[in-house]
Amino acid sequence: MSDFTEDSNEFSLSLKDADPVTLKSILEIHWERICGRLKIEVGEVEYRTWLQQITLGGIEEDELTLYLPTRFLRDWVRSQYNSKLNQLWSNELSQIRRVELALTPPGNTISQTPVADPNDTLTQAPLNANISPPPAQKTIISQSLTPTIEVKEDDSKLPLQTQLDPRFTFDNFIVGKPNEFAYACSRRVAERPSSPGFNPLFLYGGVGLGKTHLMHAIGFELAKAGNISVSYMSAEKFMYRFIASIRSQSTIEFKEELRSVDVLMIDDLQFLIGKDNTQEEFFHTFNALIDAGRQIIVSADKSPSDLSGLEDRLRTRLGCGMVADIHATTYELRISILEAKAASANVVISPKVMEFLAHKITTNVRELEGALNRLIAHANLFGRPITLEATQEVLHDILKSHERRVTIEEIQRKVAEHCNIRQTDMTSARRARAVARPRQIAMYLAKQLTSRSLPEIGRKFGNRDHTTVMHAISRISELIEKDSAFAEDVELLRRMLES
Ligand SMILES: Nc1ncnc2c1ncn2[C@@H]1O[C@H](COP(=O)(O)OP(=O)(O)OP(=O)(O)O)[C@@H](O)[C@H]1O
Numbered sequence: 001m002s003d004f005t006e007d008s009n010e011f012s013l014s015l016k017d018a019d020p021v022t023l024k025s026i027l028e029i030h031w032e033r034i035c036g037r038l039k040i041e042v043g044e045v046e047y048r049t050w051l052q053q054i055t056l057g058g059i060e061e062d063e064l065t066l067y068l069p070t071r072f073l074r075d076w077v078r079s080q081y082n083s084k085l086n087q088l089w090s091n092e093l094s095q096i097r098r099v100e101l102a103l104t105p106p107g108n109t110i111s112q113t114p115v116a117d118p119n120d121t122l123t124q125a126p127l128n129a130n131i132s133p134p135p136a137q138k139t140i141i142s143q144s145l146t147p148t149i150e151v152k153e154d155d156s157k158l159p160l161q162t163q164l165d166p167r168f169t170f171d172n173f174i175v176g177k178p179n180e181f182a183y184a185c186s187r188r189v190a191e192r193p194s195s196p197g198f199n200p201l202f203l204y205g206g207v208g209l210g211k212t213h214l215m216h217a218i219g220f221e222l223a224k225a226g227n228i229s230v231s232y233m234s235a236e237k238f239m240y241r242f243i244a245s246i247r248s249q250s251t252i253e254f255k256e257e258l259r260s261v262d263v264l265m266i267d268d269l270q271f272l273i274g275k276d277n278t279q280e281e282f283f284h285t286f287n288a289l290i291d292a293g294r295q296i297i298v299s300a301d302k303s304p305s306d307l308s309g310l311e312d313r314l315r316t317r318l319g320c321g322m323v324a325d326i327h328a329t330t331y332e333l334r335i336s337i338l339e340a341k342a343a344s345a346n347v348v349i350s351p352k353v354m355e356f357l358a359h360k361i362t363t364n365v366r367e368l369e370g371a372l373n374r375l376i377a378h379a380n381l382f383g384r385p386i387t388l389e390a391t392q393e394v395l396h397d398i399l400k401s402h403e404r405r406v407t408i409e410e411i412q413r414k415v416a417e418h419c420n421i422r423q424t425d426m427t428s429a430r431r432a433r434a435v436a437r438p439r440q441i442a443m444y445l446a447k448q449l450t451s452r453s454l455p456e457i458g459r460k461f462g463n464r465d466h467t468t469v470m471h472a473i474s475r476i477s478e479l480i481e482k483d484s485a486f487a488e489d490v491e492l493l494r495r496m497l498e499s
Contacts, residue, residue, distance in 0.1 A: 027056050027064075030092045037088060042081075043165070049370040050077055053397065055104065062097035064089060067104040069397045074101050076377060168216035174340050176333030179210055182324040186214040189322075190221035193228070193263055193295035198322045200286070200296035204303050205326030208364025211299035214326075215265045218297060222263060231261040235271040239278040255281075259288050262295065269300040269318075273309035283314045290317075328495055329365060334358035337365055338372060347376050353391050359448075360399055371395050406497050408446045408460045414497055415442040418489075427462035440472035441490060447473055449497055 039047045053073060057065030066085065068074040077085075078101045089096045170190070175183045182203050189201045203211045215232060222228045233241070245254035258264065264285070272279045289296055300307060304319035329337075335358045342349045353375070361368045378394045379386050392399065412426040419438035426439055439461060446457045447469070454466035461469070480487040 023059070027059065030089070031056055034085075034088045034092060038081075038084070041084070045366065045369060045373065048366065049373045051081065057100075057102060059096070062095060063100055064096045064098070065100045065102050067102055069104050070394075071103060072378065072394055073397070074103055076381070077101055079381075165216055168213040169220050170217045172340075172344070173210065173213055173217060174333065174337045176330060176336060178327035178329055178333055179205075182210075182214060182326045185322050185324040186218050187221075189295060189297065190218040193222065194293050198295075199290060200298055200318060200321040202304060202318050202321065202323045203297070203299045203326065204301065204323070206301065206328060206364065208366030209326045209329065210365060211326060212267055215267060215297055215299060218263075219265070228262045229260065230263040230265065231258065232265040232267070234267045235269045235282075238266055238282065239272065239275055242278050242281050255285065258285050259292070261289075263297065264289055264294065265297040265299075267299050269298050269310075270302065270307060273307065276311075279311055279314060283311065283317070286314070286317060296321075328491070329362070330491070331358050331362075334362070334365075334368060337368065341369060341372055342376070345372075345376050347379060347386075349375070349386055350388075352388055353386055356388060356391060367398070371398050374398075406449045408442075408450060408452065408457065411445050411449065411497060412442050412460075415445065415493060418493055418496075427460075429462065440476050441493065443469050443472040444476035444490070445494060445497065448494065 035047075035051075038051055042051070050073070053069055054077065055067045057067045059065070068077055082099070082101065085101075086099045089099050170183075170187060173179075173183060182205070185198065185201055186203070188195070189198050192198075203214060205211060219230050219232055222230055241254060242251075245251045266282070272282060286296060298318060303323060303325065304310075304315045307315055307318075310318075335354055338349070338354045338357060342354075349372075357368060357371055361371055374394055375386050375391060378390065384390065413423050415438050416423040416426060419434075419441070421435055421438055425435045426442055428435070430436070443457055443461060446452060446460070447454070450457075452460070454469045457469045458464040458466045476490065480490060
């Protein structure tokens, strides 16, 4: 990337003369850098809500086109981010004087490619195919945490200051069954850091389920107590800082700085898998801090024992304190989160719309929050209430990406396996409870996980009537309400099918 970074004259030349493939690469490199800046300037949530879906279009003279998938998104981005995008692009590439925002046409390619070689898959590929914006920059180092948290930026030389996200407090964290244990442990560590049995605190769970939120919340609580130095950074940032310190021959300072903190928080530790030297450095830092009675808080997507690829001795040590899992959200938790977020934005959203969202966006809270933010913005922009129809229209792209690809046959197979019955019993006429109940579970999951209608589901289950499917769904919903062991079983099946 550094080959392309600093000299914009070099770019002007190379842009004008570049062949399509080179041009594509140059634009991608700049776009990646701009995405990194946008993410930090506007924040992770705002970035994901509005800007993540922008894709690169073509370049004509001094005008660059960026694409958005829906009219609403295009209008919103135009009204809110037009000047920022123009400014960032012209800073990156002096040749670009104007950024045009347009609707994504089917199969966009760089417009400077008038004659595409039909054999050249690179020039044929949509521009956005391989563009993955750089990961979020999460670094907060504060020597003395106060509610206004001072941050020292890292070596990446981004002219940006990050702060603990003021929304990520315990008060704003909605507690439900899936996260109550992690929440309680986090509270405990915030109240009494370095207590035996809670050091390290290891938080783990899937993407966007609140690990970072809880870490920030601990940081805020400790800030209130005052006089405690806290360092928070992503594992990725830890690695970059470590490498930079080696390059600049300041490893000792880096180590000293890290080892002087009272609380060290490292987010997304799975990033260190396969990075042996950084792991080793982290291991030593870890030991030094624990031995000195300092608190360590780590998050990852898996439990220490499942983080294969991390050195055994590190995994063992990580599991020595308190290990707390954040489970996938339940429908109830998603509804509570939506209600809380709508209330804090002072917006009334009908229960129907909330239920629709909680049913459709099940993977993570970040996406749910992003969808809600978009609805709120839409309502504010047009001054209209948020109806179910408006929701479907405004969130069209998000909902589409959430359409599950699991088939009814897969569901039948998985449930049959899990319940120890034959797959053919899913379609048979047998009515014995041992067969009928798993069949009802499979029907319920088919409704949840596919976009099939009730009659279609009925047909797949041995040509049963849609009322039979309806009955199955309501029976299983009832059992889920009443029987938590049963609910867990169904949830487990759902997770297996979705993974
Ligand atoms: N229980 C909750 N209550 C309120 N907001 C939540 C809750 N869980 C997650 N969120 C919100 O969802 C978003 C994503 O959460 P967060 O960044 O903490 O996830 P994460 O588990 O760290 O994800 P990743 O694995 O991507 O790092 C944040 O905006 C956070 O505030």
